[in-house]
Amino acid sequence: MTRQLPIIAVATAPGKAGVGVVRISGKNLEAITKALFQKTLKPRQANLLTLRNSDGQTIDQLIAIYFSSPASFTGEDVLELQCHGGPQLLELVMRRCLELGKDEGLVIAEPGEFSLRAYLNNKIDLAQAEAIADLIDAQSEAAVRGAARSLQGTFSNDINALIEEITQLRILVESTLDFPEEEIEFLENAQARQRLLAVKTKLQALRAGAKQGKILRDGIHIVLAGAPNVGKSSLLNRLAGEEVAIVTPIAGTTRDRVKESINIEGVPIHIIDTAGLRETIDVLEAKGIERSWDAIRMADLVIFLSDIETQADAHNLREQILSELSPKCPVLDVLNKVDLFAAPPRIAQGNILLISAKTGHGVEALKQKILQAVGWAGPQEGAILARSRHLDCIERAAEHIEKSEEFAANGNSSLELFAEELFLAQNHLGQITGKLLPDDLLGKIFSQFCIGK
Known part of the structure; x- marks a missing residue:
């Protein structure tokens, strides 16, 4: 993806409509804005402006809103043009923007690139980015509500809280490895097994919720x-x-x-x-x-x-x-x-x-x-949407927690393995929010988004 260049796309669905939105995102868009309208726009103010072609003829009278970095969806400068919603008109607007933005390297965005930039600039995490696509694709009122909760960070907060509990437990176990004669007593006093059981219980509840969320998202x-x-x-x-x-x-x-x-x-x-x-x-x-x-x-x-x-x-x-x-x-x-x-x-x-x-x-x-x-437990307050990827990560984390429980019961000889299984569980959960996700998988996820989102 062209992550360093400014990007442009139509952000509204194909077809005729009263309004069509063209979105531009990038660093320092003042030059493109000035080339389009011969003036500098104040951030977060609606401006009724006229966009003209190279012959000075009117393409459209539109509303332009400029968002300066970092106070925007992508975390970059963003220019949104609210035009009349004819497909041919939006094509002319796009063409004129690309023409005047050529010197700044303006290019057409790839699928999901706006959301990807928001993720890379720490405006949202990966689970929230996926919730944007799920909100658009939601097939029922319950799915809309579930996607909205995920977008607000409900799912991510649950994941991050569990990661923090596992991390603190792993730090506790690893800190005892330098004192082998006191390991077991120290872990018992710190209630390591009770804390591991609490993690396991919360992970099971998270897995049950994710299964329901996957049904709500994908259907049957x-x-x-x-x-x-x-x-x-x-x-x-x-x-x-x-x-x-x-x-x-x-x-x-x-x-x-x-x-x-x-x-x-x-x-x-x-x-x-x-x-x-x-x-x-x-x-x-x-x-x-x-x-x-x-x-x-x-x-x-x-x-x-x-x-x-x-x-x-x-x-x-x-x-x-x-x-x-x-x-x-x-x-x-x-x-x-x-x-x-x-x-x-x-x-x-x-x-x-x-x-x-x-x-x-x-x-x-x-x-x-x-x-x-199919295991549907009925409508639930606080339900979130989940993807197969999320459920797979949760189930893998649960497997490592099960193994860590076995190693915890074995005493001193298995404490390093206990800590390692906790580390692996933590990593799998981190992949849900994108903290530990390979770049190739990241590109695959965002390529499934629609262009302009």
Whole structure:
């Protein structure tokens, strides 16, 4: 990334709007500002100005606000131009800025470069920077609130507090290594094991919260699987509340995956209706079935759907599906078309959920089963969003705390290893906020942000 040069990008989403924002960030932007408007702008004041092209013709009348370093989002000088929101107009504004800023090295920003500079200039930590992207991408009101808490530093504060506890405990253990005859007594008097247990308990709570936060951020990817004509498309339509998939009595109607997203208790649910699984000589249907198997292998949860007429024949297909799944992927067994009976049928297996996609019977219970199956604990005050990266770091830290507990119990011979495991746990937690993150991983994280953010 071009971290030393001034950068420019459109900060608003593509498309037509009442207002479009062009953002410039860099060191000493006074020269660019003066070239654009022939005047020096006072910091943090809105200015109604006219931007002209090289022939003196008006490009746009806009509002310009100048933020001087370090009192800005990036920690550098920042110029924000609030223009009218036409895509072609914003392109002309960008082009004119690049033209007049050429001598100062003005270049188009790379994805996430504004947030990266804010991170590098200690305006935010890495978890807060990621929360900016999560806030933009939030798929529910609960996700918005969780991302906002992370952006305000709630998640980072919890991480930093835990790092500090581990650091102080590690310092205590390491300080005893020079006095081998007093090590155990000293650690016992300092309640080292009790402090380690407190760290372990807090880390477990943090891990549980991060798992909930990951569900809230990423949602649940569900695949509806089963034989043809068991009601997968009807169930998708019922869950979505509208007709998003074609339903006919003809087996094999669904030839490709149909995707729809819904919301259950603030959790984004991404549902994929797949082609019915069977042997076929139809080339198009076979291709759809192949894609169905690909979706099943990638699912967070599989709903295996059968109906009254095909239930007896569904066992082999279910076993085949189980053989393709990760051991961590749960399967919900659902029996559809119970509306064909005056009373719900009796079945031998008590864990099969009875529904009617046609009437809606049992669908609300199915929604609750979905949340339970993936470990959703329900709406919580103070919930934060978390990424797979965060959860991985927390779980690795937890593994090292477990090992440190074993070494602590072994006495003098293992105290150096005790301290080393604490150090490793501390490092993994530090990667969440970016204190100990390699540059290549840093670039990968910010490259996933949108341009202009």
